[in-house]
Amino acid sequence: MERSTLPPSIEMNGVSKYYGDFQALKNLSFKLEPGERCALLGPNGAGKTTTLKILVGLLSPSSGEAKIGDFSPSSEDSRRMMGYLPDDASPYRTFSVRENMEYIGALRGIDDVSDKVDRLLDSLQLREYEKSKVGRLSRGNVQKLAIALAIIHDPSVLLLDEPLNYLDIPTQETVIEYLKNLNSTQLVSTHIMEVATRLTDKVIMISRGTFVWSGTLEELKRLGKEGEPIERIVARMLTDVL
Amino acid sequence: MFFKLLKFVILSRFSKQILAFMLVLLVWALFISSKTGSSSAVYYYYGPALIAVFLILPVLSGGIAVLKSDRDFLFTLPLKRSELALSLFVVQMLSFGLIIIYVLGYSFSSISSVLPYALIDFIALILVITSLGPITYTLKLGWRVLVAILMALLPLSAFAGFPFSPAGIYTGHPLYADITSVVLAVITVPLAFRSLSRVDLDLMKTFTRYTSGDVKRVRKFSGMSPTKAIFAVNFFIVEVSGRMNSLGSGGSYRSGRFRLSRGVLVSAIIAGVYYYLLTYRLKLPLHSQEIALFIFSIYSVIFIMFFTMGVLGNERLWLGFMTRNPTRYLRDIVVAKSLSIATLLSPLAIANFLIALGGDEQALNLGLFLLVVIPSLLIIVVYLSAFLYPLQIKEELSMPGQLNLRQMGTLLPALPAWILVTISFAVLENGLPSLAILITVTTTILFALIAIALIYSDSFGKRVIDKLVTSGFV
Ligand SMILES: Nc1ncnc2c1ncn2[C@@H]1O[C@H](COP(=O)(O)OP(=O)(O)OP(=O)(O)O)[C@@H](O)[C@H]1O
Numbered sequence: 001m002e003r004s005t006l007p008p009s010i011e012m013n014g015v016s017k018y019y020g021d022f023q024a025l026k027n028l029s030f031k032l033e034p035g036e037r038c039a040l041l042g043p044n045g046a047g048k049t050t051t052l053k054i055l056v057g058l059l060s061p062s063s064g065e066a067k068i069g070d071f072s073p074s075s076e077d078s079r080r081m082m083g084y085l086p087d088d089a090s091p092y093r094t095f096s097v098r099e100n101m102e103y104i105g106a107l108r109g110i111d112d113v114s115d116k117v118d119r120l121l122d123s124l125q126l127r128e129y130e131k132s133k134v135g136r137l138s139r140g141n142v143q144k145l146a147i148a149l150a151i152i153h154d155p156s157v158l159l160l161d162e163p164l165n166y167l168d169i170p171t172q173e174t175v176i177e178y179l180k181n182l183n184s185t186q187l188v189s190t191h192i193m194e195v196a197t198r199l200t201d202k203v204i205m206i207s208r209g210t211f212v213w214s215g216t217l218e219e220l221k222r223l224g225k226e227g228e229p230i231e232r233i234v235a236r237m238l239t240d241v242l
Numbered sequence: 243m244f245f246k247l248l249k250f251v252i253l254s255r256f257s258k259q260i261l262a263f264m265l266v267l268l269v270w271a272l273f274i275s276s277k278t279g280s281s282s283a284v285y286y287y288y289g290p291a292l293i294a295v296f297l298i299l300p301v302l303s304g305g306i307a308v309l310k311s312d313r314d315f316l317f318t319l320p321l322k323r324s325e326l327a328l329s330l331f332v333v334q335m336l337s338f339g340l341i342i343i344y345v346l347g348y349s350f351s352s353i354s355s356v357l358p359y360a361l362i363d364f365i366a367l368i369l370v371i372t373s374l375g376p377i378t379y380t381l382k383l384g385w386r387v388l389v390a391i392l393m394a395l396l397p398l399s400a401f402a403g404f405p406f407s408p409a410g411i412y413t414g415h416p417l418y419a420d421i422t423s424v425v426l427a428v429i430t431v432p433l434a435f436r437s438l439s440r441v442d443l444d445l446m447k448t449f450t451r452y453t454s455g456d457v458k459r460v461r462k463f464s465g466m467s468p469t470k471a472i473f474a475v476n477f478f479i480v481e482v483s484g485r486m487n488s489l490g491s492g493g494s495y496r497s498g499r500f501r502l503s504r505g506v507l508v509s510a511i512i513a514g515v516y517y518y519l520l521t522y523r524l525k526l527p528l529h530s531q532e533i534a535l536f537i538f539s540i541y542s543v544i545f546i547m548f549f550t551m552g553v554l555g556n557e558r559l560w561l562g563f564m565t566r567n568p569t570r571y572l573r574d575i576v577v578a579k580s581l582s583i584a585t586l587l588s589p590l591a592i593a594n595f596l597i598a599l600g601g602d603e604q605a606l607n608l609g610l611f612l613l614v615v616i617p618s619l620l621i622i623v624v625y626l627s628a629f630l631y632p633l634q635i636k637e638e639l640s641m642p643g644q645l646n647l648r649q650m651g652t653l654l655p656a657l658p659a660w661i662l663v664t665i666s667f668a669v670l671e672n673g674l675p676s677l678a679i680l681i682t683v684t685t686t687i688l689f690a691l692i693a694i695a696l697i698y699s700d701s702f703g704k705r706v707i708d709k710l711v712t713s714g715f716v
C-alpha cells in the first residue's frame with residue numbers, strides 16, 4: 001500500500017486561539033515537512049489538543065492560518081487525507097466494533113471496507129470483540145478501535161492525541177509498528193517523552209500556547225549534559241519559559 | 243448526616259432554579275385547579291389517560307436518578323445504605339413522582355366531592371410512580387414494555403368500568419381506586435427501597451454482565467455509498483434515547499433502537515384503530531377534543547425529547563463529522579432523522595387526513611402537526627439544544643449531568659407550535675373553519691421553513707459545530 005506520492009506537509013502560521021477571553025494559543029508557528037513524524041510536547045494545558053483540533057478543522061483559529069499541504073484544514077481535500085484521533089476518543093457507543101469500522105469505512109468511501117476491516121481486526125487483535133457493543137468494551141480495546149477508525153482510510157496525514165493511552169505494552173508495540181510503517185506525515189501530541197521517542201524523530205515543544213523549541217531528538221539530547229535523561233532536559237526547558 | 247446527604251444528592255441532580263421553577267408550577271397547578279369549573283365528562287377521559295402516561299414513563303425510560311459521579315465517588319463512601327436509599331428515593335420522587343401533581347392538579351376540582359379519597363389515591367400513586375423506575379431499571383427492554391403495558395391497562399381499565407382501577411376515582415369508584423393504589427404502593431415501595439439500597443451493586447452488575455454483550459445482528463455497511471450509510475443509520479433505524487429532560491424527569495440515560503419498518507407497522511395498526519374509533523365509535527364533542535389535544539401535546543413533548551436527545555449526544559465529531567464537510571454531515575443526519583420520524587408518524591397523519599375528508603376539520607390540524615410540525619420541531623430542537631445544552635453521551639445507565647432550566651429551554655420551540663395549533667382549534671370552535679385552516683397551514687409552513695432555514699444555513703451550521711467542539715464533544 002505504498003504511496004508513490006509524497007504525503008502533504010502540516011503547517012501552522014502565526015495561529016492564535018481564544019476561548020472566550022482566555023488565549024489558549026499565542027502566535028504559534030511550525031511546519032512539518034512531508035513524511036516527517038513529529039511529537040508535540042508540552043505540559044498539561046499547553047494547548048496541544050487545541051492545536052490538533054485546529055489542524056483537523058474542528059476549531060477555527062482566531063487569527064493566523066493552518067494548512068495541510070496546500071489546503072485549508074476544513075476543505076474537502078484535506079479531510080480526505082487526514083486521520084484524527086482525539087484524546088479520550090470514543091467511537092459510536094451503540095454500534096458494535098465491526099459496525100463502527102464499516103460505517104466509517106463507508107462514509108470514507110472505501111470500496112472494499114469489509115476486507116480492510118478484517119485486516120485491521122486481526123492486526124489489532126480485535127477479532128474476538130467484532131460483535132461487541134462499544135459500550136461494553138474495556139477502555140484499552142476502545143482505544144484500539146479508535147486507532148483503527150482513525151487510520152481506516154490510509155490517511156497521508158495523521159494527527160494523534162495521546163494515541164498510546166490505555167494500551168497494554170504488547171498492543172503499544174503493535175500500534176507503534178503499524179504507525180511507523182504508514183507513509184504519512186504524523187503529528188503526535190503527548191506529554192510522555194517515552195511515547196515521543198518511540199513514535200517520532202522530531203519534537204515540537206509548546207508551553208502555555210507558545211512555541212518553545214523544535215528540533216530532532218538527537219539535537220534535544222545534545223542540549224543536555226552527558227547521560228542526563230531526556231525527560232529532565234525537557235522539564236528544564238519547559239520550566240525555563242515559565 | 244442524612245440531611246447533608248439528601249441535600250447533596252438533590253443539588254447534584256437539580257439546579258436551584260429548576261427546583262424553584264417546580265415549586266412555582268406546583269402552586270400554579272393548584273391555583274388553576276381551584277379556579278376551573280368541573281366538567282366531569284371531559285375529565286372522565288383526561289384523568290385515567292394521564293395516570294396511564296405517568297405510570298408508563300418511569301418504566302420505559304428506565305428511570306433511575308443516578309449520576310456517573312455517584313458511581314465513582316458517592317457510592318464509594320461509607321454511607322448507611324438506608325440513608326442512601328432514602329435520599330435516592332426522594333430524588334426519584336422529585337424526578338418522576340411530582341410530575342403527576344402538575345397535571346392531575348388541574349383535575350382536582352372535578353373530583354372535589356371525593357377529595358379525601360383523591361388525596362390518598364394521588365399520594366399512593368406518586369409513591370408507585372416513584373418506585374417503578376428503580377424496580378424496573380435493570381430489566382431488559384422487552385420486560386419493561388410488558389410492565390409498561392400492564393401499568394397502562396390498570397388506569398385505562400376504568401373506561402371499561404373496572405372498579406379496581408387506580409383511576410377509578412374519576413369513574414365513581416373512589417374507595418376501590420384507593421384500595422388498588424395503596425396495595426400497589428405497599429408492594430412497590432419496599433421493592434424500590436431494596437433496589438435503591440443496592441443500586442451501586444446493581445449498577446456494577448449491569449456493567450459487568452454485559453461486558454461481552456454482542457449486537458444480535460451485525461449491520462453491514464460494506465459497499466454502501468456515504469449517503470446510503472448515513473440513511474441506513476439515521477433513517478431506517480429509529481433510535482430512542484431515554485433521559486427525558488422535560489419537566490421534572492431525571493433518570494438515567496438509556497437508548498434503544500428499532501427498525502423503521504417495524505415502527506411503521508405498529509403505527510399503522512394504531513392509526514387503523516384510531517380511524518375506526520373516531521369514525522364509527524366515538525363521537526367526541528368539540529370541547530373534549532381540546533383536552534385530547536392537550537394530552538396529545540404532552541405526548542408530543544415526550545416524543546420529541548425521546549427522539550432528539552440522542553441525535554447529537556450519540557454523534558461523534560471526530561468520526562462522522564470528519565468524513566465530509568461537518569455542516570453537511572450535520573444536515574444529512576438531521577434530515578434523515580426528521581424524515582424518519584415523519585415516516586413513522588405518517589400512518590397516523592393519513593388517518594387524520596381521512597377523518598378530515600370525512601368532515602372533521604380539526605383532524606387536519608392533528609394530521610399536519612404529526613406529519614410536518616413534529617419532524618420540523620425535531621430539527622429545531624436539535625439545533626437549539628446544541629446552543630443551550632450540548633451534552634455528549636459517553637456512557638449508558640448514568641445521567642451525564644444535572645437537570646437545569648437551560649436544558650428545558652430547548653423545549654421552548656414546541657410552545658409556539660402548540661399555541662398556534664390551539665388557537666386554530668379555538669377559532670374552529672367558534673365556527674370559523676376557513677380561518678382555522680389558514681392558521682393551521684400557516685403554522686405548518688412556518689415551522690417547516692424555520693427548520694429548512696436552519697439546515698441550509700452554512701454559517702449557523704458552523705456555529706453549531708464550533709459550539710459542540712468548545713463544549714467538549716469529541
Ligand atoms: N473549550 C474550552 N473552553 C475554555 N478553555 C479551554 C477549552 N479547551 C481548552 N481550554 C483551555 O485551553 C488551554 C489548552 O488546552 P488543551 O486542551 O489544548 O491543552 P493540552 O495541551 O491538550 O493539555 P493536556 O496535556 O492536559 O491534554 C487550557 O488552559 C484549557 O483550560
Ligand SMILES: [Mg+2]
Nearest residue numbers: 048049087161
Ligand atoms: Mg490534551
